[in-house]
Amino acid sequence: MATGSIQTTHSNGSDDVDVPDVVVERLPLYVRVLTALAASGIDMVSSEQLGDQLHMTPAQIRKDLSYFGRFGKQGRGYNVAALVNKLKAILGLDRSWNACIVGMGRLGRAIASYPGFAPEGFKIVAAFDTDQSLIGTSVDNLPVRSLSHIRQAVQEDDIAIGIVAVPAVAAQSVIDALVDAGIGAILNYAPVTAHTPDHVKIKNIDPVMSLQSMTYYLKS
Amino acid sequence: MATGSIQTTHSNGSDDVDVPDVVVERLPLYVRVLTALAASGIDMVSSEQLGDQLHMTPAQIRKDLSYFGRFGKQGRGYNVAALVNKLKAILGLDRSWNACIVGMGRLGRAIASYPGFAPEGFKIVAAFDTDQSLIGTSVDNLPVRSLSHIRQAVQEDDIAIGIVAVPAVAAQSVIDALVDAGIGAILNYAPVTAHTPDHVKIKNIDPVMSLQSMTYYLKS
């Protein structure tokens, strides 16, 4: 089916040695802690100190970092400012990214108004819906447009990320439309197991599912 | 441990402590798909069909289920209605659970108004904050109370789940208070790596971190 060559297409410049996804998913955690340390004036940190903060073993932190280079100094640890910059560059967080929201119902509007994205460099530059009564309205100065304009908007506004906040039944078709429009990553709030081609990353935000797995440990 | 020594851990539903967390986390996924299948009138399903829907291998589904019992019939597959009921019972979803929200700022109010929890049996029965200007107000008929009342409320209202929607700096102390009040599970929306004792489960909802790991794959 959609098998194609997946890994071979990455720019093999310097650090592309097939880094496990789990490792990539931990990097933002490191960025966050290091940023906090920097803000409190600390300029060197050891893997052991980081491990204490994050509740993981020092070895795991060192090994994770070693996928990308040698950032520490023996006997001293890591320079906080230098490491946070390196990690941000690795993650592509040394620039800003444009995103759009699809679905401007209650949830979509809450996401659009959420003040946590902008400070981290994620700018929501467009909003879409299929409901005629919403199209034309604005949320936080963001005009809601028809979903049919999405392809054009993605290209014109250089939108790399799509945020999906539509009902479950509509989610897969919206996701298909985003993929078709040339989006690179999707943050999906709809409670569905959505499918994307290999070149489009997708992550799900699903509080209900999180609750549903925790109750397993509650029944006693 | 040579021949067919029984060793079966199939005590059917009680606390088999040897079920991996990853397996438990997949169960709600199965519940969701099975529920949808039931709603569309399908009454038998094979692990292969489930695997197609969920994009995973049939073997994994069968093995996951085998941790909890033998629910299928050879040559036929699984009875959808029976399996969904079994899984719900295993997860503790055959009853409802009371939750409280701590932090009734913008995010907390959005969570309180989210209509997706109640249909799945999660009832938000209390809301707390430390901000005097919020205490006494109501959100969707839910009065906001002082955080100092939390211990009492947890016991009186049989609250098992705490939802944390406070700023990062306050999160750990709020979580400590919830643990101290006797809560069993925490859904944390604050962008921190929080710590709980082993008997209290915690799961984080962090859209920004999800975005930050996806950008790794976007940088071309």
Added chain:
DNA sequence: AGTAGTGTGTGCCTTATATCACAATCGGGA
């Protein structure tokens, strides 16, 4: 300049998770 102390980077081993593959079982039809 030598030495003691500290903490990295990484080869190797352990543990966890996923997949394979096949005997056992079921239901239906001849």
Added chain:
DNA sequence: TCCCGATTGTGATATAAGGCACACACTACT
């Protein structure tokens, strides 16, 4: 009744992730 196609449940195996432990590098102090 017996056989056939289908599909489970699970031991065995493969793969992935995590952690240990130590040589090596760096700093500071004498």
